[in-house]
Structure formats: structure tokens, C-alpha cells
Amino acid sequence: MSRGRFAIPAAAVSAARMTLLLTALLASAAGEAAPPLEKTHIDIATVGAVMGYLPVDIAISKGYFKDEGLDVERSMFPGGPKVLQSMLGGTADFGSSAYSNTLTMAAKNQKVVAVALMARYPGYVFGISSKSAAKFKSMKDLSGMKLGVTSPGSSNNLVLDYLASKAGVDLKSFSVIGVGAEAGAAAAVRQGQIDGLISVDPVITMLTDSHDLNVVADMRTASGVQAAFGSAQYPEAAILTTADFIAKNPHTVQAVVNAIVRAEKFLQTATPDEVTDALPTAYQLGNRQTFVAAYKNSQPIFSADGRFDPAGPVAVFNILSKFDKELADAKGRIDIPSTYTNRFVDAVRH
Numbered sequence: 200m201s202r203g204r205f206a207i208p209a210a211a212v213s214a215a216r217m218t219l220l221l222t223a224l225l226a227s228a229a230g231e232a233a234p235p236l237e238k239t240h241i242d243i244a245t246v247g248a249v250m251g252y253l254p255v256d257i258a259i260s261k262g263y264f265k266d267e268g269l270d271v272e273r274s275m276f277p278g279g280p281k282v283l284q285s286m287l288g289g290t291a292d293f294g295s296s297a298y299s300n301t302l303t304m305a306a307k308n309q310k311v312v313a314v315a316l317m318a319r320y321p322g323y324v325f326g327i328s329s330k331s332a333a334k335f336k337s338m339k340d341l342s343g344m345k346l347g348v349t350s351p352g353s354s355n356n357l358v359l360d361y362l363a364s365k366a367g368v369d370l371k372s373f374s375v376i377g378v379g380a381e382a383g384a385a386a387a388v389r390q391g392q393i394d395g396l397i398s399v400d401p402v403i404t405m406l407t408d409s410h411d412l413n414v415v416a417d418m419r420t421a422s423g424v425q426a427a428f429g430s431a432q433y434p435e436a437a438i439l440t441t442a443d444f445i446a447k448n449p450h451t452v453q454a455v456v457n458a459i460v461r462a463e464k465f466l467q468t469a470t471p472d473e474v475t476d477a478l479p480t481a482y483q484l485g486n487r488q489t490f491v492a493a494y495k496n497s498q499p500i501f502s503a504d505g506r507f508d509p510a511g512p513v514a515v516f517n518i519l520s521k522f523d524k525e526l527a528d529a530k531g532r533i534d535i536p537s538t539y540t541n542r543f544v545d546a547v548r549h
Contacts, residue, residue: 233268237448238292240270241455243438244285245295246349247275248482249380250400250497251318251436252295253474257462260477267454277379278350283311286439292448293455294439297354298507299515301439301538306529310442313539315456315505317463318436320424322500323355324403325362326412331394338366338415344394347378347387354435357519359397362416362427364522382484388412401484401493408489420499428518434511435500437539445540456543460505467503471495505544512539 245252255273258264264271276282279296286294287309294300295317304311327335334340341363348356360370378387384402387393389411396412400419406412417423424433438459445452466474471491475483483490512535520526526533 233454234450236268236451236454238451239268240272241292241451242272242274242290243293243295243455244274244276244282244291246278246282247379247381248401248479248484249436250493251322251500253478253482254317254459254462254466254501255295255438256478256482257465257474258458260479261462261465263458263461264455267458269451269454269458278348278353278377280350280352283439286441287311292440292444292451295436296439298434298437298439298512298539299354299357299519301437302512302516302519302526302533302535303357303523305533305538306525310537311439312442312445312537313437313439313507314445314452314543315438315459316434316436316502316507316511316539316544317438317459317505318500319432319434319502319511320420320500321355321358321418321433321435322399322497323358323397323416323418323435324399324407324414325359325395325397325416326403326407326414327395328388328391328393329411329413330391332413335395335415338363338368341366341368341395342372345374345376345392347376347384347393347396347398349380349384349398350377351375353377355397355399357523358418358427360522361518370522381481385411385484400497401482401490404493404496405484405486405489408492419497428514430514430518432508432511432514433518434507434515442537453543453546456505457547460544460547463502463505466498466501471498505547506541507539509536512536 245255274291279300282294282296283300285291298313301311301313376393378384380398384398385405388396388406416427418427425431471494474494475491516535
């Protein structure tokens with residue numbers, strides 16, 4: 200019998216190559232599989248149905264957290280200080296709150312870190328009640344007034360103080376009253392309990408559409424932020440956690456950031472009606488049409504990718520430290536780059 204070469208059919212060679220390719224791809228996928236989470240049940244503390252924190256609710260309702268292997272519990276508080284208290288006390292793992300809180304905590308030697316940006320602008324609107332409009336001609340007329348904030352010491356309280364101090368108003372000359380950020384805030388304006396309000400959508404659009412509130416400063420757009428702060432940058436709503444939690448649970452933090460950035464991508468492409476449909480009805484404050492309008496008004500505030508521009512945190516510190524003595528005194532020991540990180544956003548799977 201001849202011992203010549205045996206020709207392998209081309210089809211067999213092709214099949215063998217395909218098998219090798221599939222094996223390699225499967226091996227690669229296995230190697231890139233997400234590492235196990237250190238913690239699968241997490242608590243996120245946040246402030247009611249507030250526009251800037253909308254990506255958290257989107258991530259919950261669309262199942263993005265579940266896709267990351269997370270079981271999320273959401274705790275609701277009337278303002279940022281209570282959110283921080285819950286997080287620092289260990290009740291919550293994450294806080295959905297203002298970036299500026301990382302700076303105020305750093306001044307107290309507390310290491311809080313923003314791991315994903317949700318709102319690149321504050322989204323705040325300061326206005327005077329139509330009932331008090333006759334006695335207001337400029338910011339200098341705030342003296343003697345009762346002004347509503349979500350809660351005393353909150354980030355919008357700080358912004359109100361900045362606007363007042365910039366106008367030369369003594370911060371002790373007006374009263375600050377916590378009214379929350381939802382229906383209670385609207386009621387306080389309409390019932391004449393407060394002369395002015397600094398808050399966010401949807402309650403702001405509700406009050407302006409009904410002509411109960413006259414806008415003085417609108418921080419929902421780039422031009423509005425520039426006019427209010429003299430800066431194009433003022434990052435606001437963010438996902439916060441402690442430096443200690445990051446060190447012990449980096450894979451869990453990554454999973455949370457993955458879900459938040461995915462929610463932000465959804466907001467970039469979804470229609471206002473699709474966004475409304477994806478949210479709890481509590482966001483609508485009893486009026487779907489008003490919420491749709493409010494979302495359109497606040498749409499510019501949302502981050503598209505969760506990243507911090509390094510100039511943003513510096514701008515926030517420079518603005519707030521102009522009148523906040525505790526921040527000003529801590530200037531030499533606050534390491535601004537350590538109050539936020541893009542590490543997890545940069546590692547998001549696209």
C-alpha cells in the first residue's frame with residue numbers, strides 16, 4: 200500500500216478552525232467574567248423624588264442593578280445631611296447626594312468619595328413666591344424673609360447662602376426653613392409659609408407653571424450656572440460612598456457604577472415619555488404632564504458618562520469656600536482629587 204500523503208478535506212479543516220476559535224473565545228470570555236461581588240445586598244440613601252438623582256431610580260426600575268448581581272434597597276431622607284448621616288453611620292452603603300458633601304465632610308476629616316457623577320449642573324432654581332413678589336426687587340431684599348430649602352445645611356442651602364453672600368446679604372438676616380423637595384415644598388409656597396424657595400424639578404416646574412413662584416436664578420443650564428456662579432462648572436448630584444467601603448468592596452462599587460452609567464446612557468436616548476414610564480409615579484407629584492415638562496426643563500443637567508472633569512470639583516470648592524468658613528479654614532488640608540474618582544467610570548463595560 201502506498202504511504203503517500205493523506206489529503207484532509209477542506210471542510211474538515213474549516214470546522215476544526217471554527218472549533219478552535221470558539222474555544223478561544225469562550226476561554227477569553229471566562230477570563231473576562233466579572234469577579235464575585237463582596238456584597239450583593241446594598242442600601243442606597245437618597246432624597247425623595249428629586250430630578251438630579253433620577254439615574255438611581257432608572258437603574259432600579261430598568262433592572263440594571265439586578266443585571267449586575269445587586270439587590271438594592273433604597274432609603275429615603277428629607278435632605279443631604281440625613282443621607283450622609285445614614286451612610287457614615289453604616290446604615291447605608293452609598294449615598295445619592297451632592298458632590299459638595301464630600302468637601303464638607305473632608306473639612307471634618309471624614310473621607311467620603313464621589314464614584315460617579317449624575318448631574319453636571321445643580322439643577323437648582325431659586326425663586327420668590329408670587330405672594331411675596333411685591334417686596335422683592337433684588338437679592339438685597341432677602342433680609343427678613345423666610346426661605347425654603349430641602350433641609351438646613353443641605354447643598355441647596357449652601358448655594359442659597361452663596362447667592363445671598365454674593366449680593367452682600369448678611370446670612371443671619373433671613374430665616375432658612377426645611378420644606379423637603381416634593382409636595383411639601385409646593386404647599387409651603389402656596390400657603391404663604393415661606394417667601395422664597397430654592398429647589399429642583401419637578402416641584403419647580405409645578406410652581407412656575409402655576410405662577411406661584413417667580414424665578415430669580417435658574418441653575419439647570421450651562422448659561423444659568425455661569426450667571427449664578429461665574430463658572431461653567433458646578434457638578435452636583437453624585438453617587439457617594441466612604442473611602443473605607445471602596446477599599447473593602449471595589450467590585451461592588453464597580454457594579455453600582457456600571458448600573459448608574461447604563462441609566463445615564465438610557466437618559467441620553469429615551470424620550471421624555473419613555474423616561475416618565477420608567478419611573479415610580481411618585482416622581483409625577485400627581486401630574487404626569489407636569490413631570491414630562493419638568494424633565495424637559497432639567498434634561499441638560501444629566502451627565503452622559505458619569506465622569507468628573509477635574510476642573511469641576513475645584514470650582515465647587517472655590518465657590519463655597521468664599522463664604523463657608525469651615526471650608527476656607529480647611530483649604531490647606533483638603534485634597535480635592537481624593538474627594539472623587541473616575542476609576543470606576545473608566546472601567547465600565549461599553
